Amino acid sequence: MLGRLWKRTTEPGAQWGHSTAVLSLGPLPRSANLVSDVGTQVVPRSAPSKRRRQPVEFEDVYPTEKAESEAVVHARALLELMREYCTPGKYIEKGQLERMYGELCQAEGWQRRNWVAIARQLGKMTDKRTGKAGGKKRVGYRVPRS
DSSP, X not given: OHHHHHHHHHSTTOTTOOTTOOOOOSSOOXXXXXXXXXXXXXXXXXXXXXXXXXXXXXXXXXXXXXXXXXXXXXXXXXXXXXXXXXXXXXXXXXXXXXXXXXXXXXHHTOOOOXXXXXXXXHHHHSOEEEEXXXXXXXXXXXXXXX
16 A cells, blocks of 8 residues: 555655655855845844943942951061061061061961962051162062151
8 A cells, every 4th residue: 555655646746745845944144244125125124222221220238248268468567567566657568567467467376378479468567669679679668757
């Protein structure tokens, strides 16, 4: 029986059409830059707008208090120690501050943190300058005036 059906669809002029016909699944895809009008006319898309959206502002219903990092606390304590023992307005060399920080941690019983983290916070709290002395690059932090 299947043989008869097969024969029938392969014969020219059969009532079910040709077996080699492919079903069309819709119109062929067009270029993404073109927009089709109702007619056959093709119109190019306009350029996108250059304006940016306004940023969204969020409000916290439950405000969270951010605890200061240990580096900020240690840098603030080091700054107070600098004010106490050093001349205001002068710069203290980085190596001496590192040593002073180690002594401060030992006296307070704190675990010593990486100097880069402390120096970064200290640089935000006071003026930091780089200069040359004796042919070597030196970094110094200013002792703030009270």
